[in-house]
Structures are given as structure tokens and as C-alpha cells.
């Protein structure tokens with residue numbers, strides 16, 4: 001069983017495309033509620049715990065929760081972070097005490113100018129330093145890149161930068177457009193544009209770096225690309241802002257849709273469908289069910 005907890009929505013960035021922009025009023029989640037949830041899921045056997053936010057490494061409850069989680073039998077603890085705090089070597093050394101850990105570090109642009117423009121902070125160099133620190137301490141690091149229109153033409157430069165830093169794994173995740181509704185077309189590319197770009201990157205660079213895809217419908221790629229899709233657990237428990245524990249399947253039912261043409265698609269079992277906003281703005285003509 002997997003559990004996903006958010007420590008609250010406090011963050012040292014203010015990304016224009018942030019998927020939690022509408023929840024920032026809850027800066028720190030009640031600690032007791034998180035502890036109770038970890039305890040409950042661990043009593044049923046927790047294989048993986050994901051700690052995210054906001055930015056978990058600036059949360060005042062981060063170290064306490066990590067220490068508590070480590071005292072439980074959990075195989076994998078994954079920290080999802082924007083990476084800025086990892087520029088401080090003492091933070092990375094502190095984290096090493098809790099190994100084994102996995103780090104999912106967000107980086108969406110290859111330059112500090114773009115980082116400043118879209119993440120509203122001067123943090124680019126800190127993230128680069130953070131990634132270097134993790135690598136120098138032999139940590140398990142994957143870079144998470146949200147694919148959106150402003151970075152689609154910059155993905156190759158970013159990928160080259162990651163390879164030069166020694167990153168071994170990158171995850172491309174399709175943008176959640178619900179918080180950029182008033183500028184939807186400016187931020188959300190069409191699937192066909194993404195598949196063209198990502199296909200080229202995979203063909204050119206997958207021998208140098210492990211590439212995985214997330215939240216794209218598989219049918220926009222040639223069938224042999226199915227192996228690049230990240231597995232996901234529909235039964236993962238997510239502690240929500242409303243204090244409920246919902247499975248990923250339940251959350252997806254609220255946010256995604258399978259158009260009627262998906263009914264007989266053989267990849268429906270592993271596909272999340274498409275976001276409702278995407279369907280509203282762009283329709284489903286790009287989907288090509290594989291039957």
C-alpha cells in the first residue's frame with residue numbers, strides 16, 4: 001500500500017502554473033492528522049510513503065514527520081521537492097541519516113531567467129546545487145519536469161543540462177491546467193505537440209538517461225513507447241486538504257474523464273484518461289484508442 005501526505009502548502013517558490021495555487025491558505029497541515037494517517041496505513045502495511053507540499057523542506061513539521069515515518073516499517077520514503085533547500089549541504093547531510101530515501105526534484109526550465117519568470121524566484125542556481133549535492137552523496141534522484149507550452153521548446157536544453165549534471169532519471173509530467181484556466185492555451189500544449197517533442201527526446205537520449213512519462217494518454221504515442229509510462233497505484237491513499245483519505249482512483253474520477261471512444265482501448269487499465277479541462281478546451285480528436 002502507498003500513502004501520499006502533504007505537509008501543507010507553504011512554499012519558497014510561487015510558480016505561475018502551481019497545481020496547489022488555490023490551497024495556499026493551508027500553509028501547515030495539522031501534524032496529529034498526518035501522524036494518525038501514517039500510523040493507520042502502516043498498520044496495514046505501507047510500502048511507499050510520499051512526502052510533498054507545498055515545499056516539504058521548508059515546512060516546520062518536516063523533520064518530525066520524517067523521523068516518525070522512519071520509525072515505521074516503510075520500504076520507500078519519497079520526498080517531492082523543488083530542490084532549493086538541498087543547496088545547503090547540512091540539509092542533505094541531515095537527510096542522509098534517514099536513508100533509504102528517494103528524491104523527486106522539480107525543474108522545468110534550463111535557465112535562471114525562465115525560472116524567475118515562471119517560478120517567481122531566484123532559485124535556479126540553488127536547485128542546480130541541490131541536484132549536484134544529492135548526486136555527490138549518492139542519493140536516489142529523479143528530476144520531475146512538468147511539460148507545458150512555455151518549456152516545450154526548451155526540454156532538449158534542459159535534458160542536456162540534467163545529463164551534464166549526472167542525473168540518471170527524468171520524469172515528464174503533463175501540466176495540470178486547472179489553475180491556469182484564464183490562460184489555458186498559453187500554458188497547456190496539445191498532446192500532439194508533446195508527443196512529437198518527447199518522442200524525439202526519447203529516441204535521442206534514452207540511452208543516456210532513463211525517461212518516464214506521466215499523465216499523458218498512452219495512445220498519443222506509438223505503441224512501442226508504452227514502456228516509458230510510469231506505473232501508478234490506483235489504490236494509493238492520499239490525505240486531502242479536507243482531511244479525508246481518498247484513493248488515487250477516487251481523486252482521478254473527479255479530475256479526469258474517459259471519452260466514449262476509450263471504452264474498448266486496451267490501455268485503459270493503465271491510462272488515467274484526460275483532464276476534464278483539456279477535454280473542455282481541446283476535445284478528444286487526438287486520442288487514438290488501441291483496440
Ligand code: SF4
Nearest residue numbers: 217219262265271289
Ligand atoms: S483509454 Fe482513452 S485516453 Fe487512454 S490510451 Fe486509451 S484511447 Fe487513449
